[in-house]
Amino acid sequence: MTREFELITHVLCPYVQRSVIVLSEKRIPYRRTDIDLANKPNWFQEISPLGKVPVLVVGERQSLFESAVICEYLNEVTPGSLHPEDPLERAYHRAWIEFGSSLLSGIAQLYNAPTLEEFDASRNTLRARFGQLEERLGSGPYFYGENFQIIDAVYGPIFRYFDVFESALDLGILDNVEKIQVWRSHLRARESVGQAVTFDYPDRLLDFVRKRGSYMSQLMACTDVDSTVKRA
Ligand SMILES: N[C@@H](CCC(=O)N[C@@H](CS)C(=O)NCC(=O)O)C(=O)O
Structure with a gap:
């Protein structure tokens, strides 16, 4: 897998934790960047349409928001599946x-x-x-x-x-x-x-x-x- 992943996070967020757990279960290397939700950086506002974490930055190209979507995507682009087949x-x-x-x-x-x-x-x-x-x-x-x-x-x-x-x-x-x-x-x-x-x-x-x-x-x-x- 050649893509680079960066996860934009907050220390207490349970939706962030979902993504982190899936990254870990699928042994996907990534970089984690914590932000202060009370003082959101400008670059974050640009990549997070709803102003929420988590956001997954994929390579230089694209940012994904919504934890369920992020988890599904990570699951799909790596071997094995954390979802039932049926x-x-x-x-x-x-x-x-x-x-x-x-x-x-x-x-x-x-x-x-x-x-x-x-x-x-x-x-x-x-x-x-x-x-x-x-x-x-x-x-x-x-x-x-x-x-x-x-x-x-x-x-x-x-x-x-x-x-x-x-x-x-x-x-x-x-x-x-x-x-x-x-x-x-x-x-x-x-x-x-x-x-x-x-x-x-x-x-x-x-x-x-x-x-x-x-x-x-x-x-x-x-x-x-x-x-x-x-x-x-
Ligand atoms: N439906 C979203 C919910 C994410 C969410 O609510 N994140 C909270 C932190 S746990 C957030 O970023 N809130 C924005 C804020 O506090 O300004 C998801 O599943 O990713």
């Missing part, structure tokens, strides 16, 4: 990848919710959504059995939010979803998933949430002392 199965995976994006929106609603009522509503919606997902899961260890697929690259970063949040708070969102818990633990142990973030990601994420000025920020402030002890 078109219907593949479409099914794409549908549940989209579901994963809606879970990410739900997680953002949770940590941004300004009041207890809105926080509870977001929590209940997430609980119900994970319940729907649980019903679709087989015997694992991954979504599609033994083979790690793009869909696993999508859910690894979703479950990572809960690894971090649960180190500080008892959210009770994933309490009664046993198959998800098994899937989650396999994804947590997967090298590509673990290495998609920096070692200080948990602290950065907790710090980010604490500064939202949201209901969850307040909850975290209340448990700060406990969680410091718990995580020490």
